[in-house]
Amino acid sequence: MTRIIPLCPVESIAEPGSRAFALGELEGFIVRKDGEIRAYRDSCPHTGVPLAWPPGGHLDADGALIQCAMHGALFLPDTGECVHGPCVGRFLEPLPVRVAQGVVELLADARLAEELDED
Ligand code: FES
Numbered sequence: 001m002t003r004i005i006p007l008c009p010v011e012s013i014a015e016p017g018s019r020a021f022a023l024g025e026l027e028g029f030i031v032r033k034d035g036e037i038r039a040y041r042d043s044c045p046h047t048g049v050p051l052a053w054p055p056g057g058h059l060d061a062d063g064a065l066i067q068c069a070m071h072g073a074l075f076l077p078d079t080g081e082c083v084h085g086p087c088v089g090r091f092l093e094p095l096p097v098r099v100a101q102g103v104v105e106l107l108a109d110a111r112l113a114e115e116l117d118e119d
Contacts (some may be wrong), residue, residue, distance in 0.1 A: 003113050006107040008036060010099055016063035020052070023106070025115040028095050029058045030104055031066060033077045037104055039095040040080050044068055046087035051075075066092070085111075 005023065007030065011084045013019045017035040017117060027042040029049060042058075044067040052058050060067040065083070066075035073085025080092030096107040108116055 001110070003108040003116070005108055005116065007097070007104045007106055009100050013037075013104075014063075016059060018066075019056035020058070021114045022106055025045065026095075026112065028106075030097065031058065031077045033059075033063070037099055038077060038080075038096060039097040039104075039106070040092040041095055042068070043093065044073065044087065045082065045090035045092065046073075085089075 007021050008019060010032065011029060013032040018029050018031045020027070020029045028039050029041045029042050029096070030037060037112070041053070044051055051066065057069070058066050060074065066077055066080070067073065068085060071085055075080055075082050075092055080094055081103060082088050082090050098105050098107060
């Protein structure tokens with residue numbers, strides 16, 4: 001069964017912009033760009049560590065691409081594909097989200113729900 005978890009109002013995220021969230025063991029971030037909302041697990045495909053340090057800013061200075069603060073790696077906001085840096089061609093893990101009545105919601109399947117319940 002899918003659990004629907006409200007994350008934040010869409011309007012609380014700049015356009016373009018991003019916002020980090022943590023729920024139990026799950027650390028993720030939401031990207032708002034060109035009217036689209038997407039979310040990814042905050043874990044680089046090449047090391048498994050969060051992309052931004054300190055957490056919060058996941059886009060580059062132009063607000064065009066997702067960036068790793070440590071290594072400058074760049075990822076496409078719409079697919080999560082790395083297009084520059086040590087993990088070119090690999091992908092961030094997308095997280096299922098939707099917008100309902102102006103709120104970004106996480107759609108947690110059974111696997112994700114297990115992570116949410118762990119503290
Ligand atoms: S942790 Fe992978 S590019 Fe920085």
